[in-house]
Amino acid sequence: MSNISIQLPGLDLKNPIMPASGCFGFGKEFARLYDLSKLGAIMIKATTVEPRFGNPTPRVAETPAGMLNAIGLQNPGLEKVMSEELPWLERFDVPIIANVAGSLLEDYVDVARRISTASNVKALELNISCPNVKHGGITFGTDPVIARQLVEAVKAVSKVPVYVKLSPNVTNIVEIAQAVEIAGADGITMINTLIGMRLDERTGKPVIANGTGGLSGPAVKPVALRMVYEVYKAVEIPIIGMGGVTCAQDVIDFMSAGASAVAVGTANFVDPFVCPTIIDELPKKLDELGVKSIKSIIGRSHR
């Protein structure tokens, strides 16, 4: 059987599969279904300084082979994540990647400083790409200068490696990737959702209360794959790829394009067992390809 373990800054992964932030809550719901220790890592839901309720409903709408969401970073706030959610996750043998969000640069710094001290948080994921909040989020991820400032500020306080989650809603994603690399980011996670809209057939008005939402699911995979492919060529730091992953072949595709690990997002909503299923499938798929160690396929599209 192929070896599927992967080592990344701060992360010793049993396998390269992890649920994506926002698609897995803080793990509790899925822990009723399977042992979370099976996962390579868990990217927990974005955490902000204060608790947030999020956007009005409807917050989701289905689209061809995909869905739009505008949840609005609903989360219980830093205090509760530190005192309840993270300690609860300690029962599992799995590294946590804490997704950090905020409205102002100071918010990111405050969350990063505290959350990076939790014993099971092995890395941060800076959310500079949420398309569904009025302040913060994507505004930090679409300008290379602002992105660089934010990453530098967070790097200065974080006790663990810092990954930056990039938005696909930019003209040139390579430019942002390079900016965060220069700022000292330890890795990149990509992509967040693509801003989209669906209209109600009768009224002609947007279905989602927020108007727009972030598109995810199999529909975005070609876009995500192209972006990972481009960024891999331009940076030295590792990439955790995501966007429409539903099966082991998708994981192999993202790793071939240049990802060192892969996150599974929307597919968790369709098949809550999708992550363990992929983890079981992956070694078999690699055996079929005659691959001994998964590391050897990273970036093979470029060779």
Add this chain to the structure above:
Amino acid sequence: MIQQERMSVVRQEQIAKNIYEIVLQGKIVQDANPGQFVHVRVSDSYEPLLRRPISIANINKEANEFTLIYRAEGRGTEILSQKQIGDEVNVLGPLGNGFPVDAVPEKGVALLVGGGIGVPPLYELSKQLNKLGVRTIHVFGFATEDVTFYEDKFSSLGETHYVTVDGSFGSKGFVTDLLEELSPEFDTFYACGPLPMLRALEGFYPNKKGYLSFEERMGCGIGACFACVCKTTDKVEKDYVKVCYDGPVFEKGVVKL
């Protein structure tokens, strides 16, 4: 326990205009309670992508079967309506918290109020209440006669009244009009239907025990995606509840209406 299972289609029938009744067989049935729902994947591909939450209308544990009643009105439910006997359907469930059947005093009376496609879960509830010796009164509203169903089934369980918006079946108007006219005597009410109906009921019966089943657009159905959250009233500690996980049935006064 929540399971994902390929259940087989035992029967499928159109019982009213665009309203279908599908009977599925599988292990999940053994854990099902009235008011709970299942999350149905209508296709093995990722198109359409999301599951469809459908409430459980009738449970037959001896035969390992339950019945779902749904309206075929979008891509997903239309595909479901084409399933044939022997086909398999990927079902996740049972999900959520159902109606508490023990919330009526012994030999008491329960009022069951339903609106449109909110009526189905009240059937299993009524069956179980009757089995416990509770007398049930059913008051159901529909848009028009051609979308009504189960009148004979509910009538065999207790006093049953139907009302349609256009008066084509039963009396004319909304359930609230009919309730005003009937002013039934009861101990506990159970309701499932559109928000305005639930809101009106809370106002109608401020001193009665009541349980409301909510409907909200869902993603995962298991509490992870935060799509179906509702704000709560000041009476409860939590700021919000998830319809899929904390509900879909809530005691009256919990969800901000």
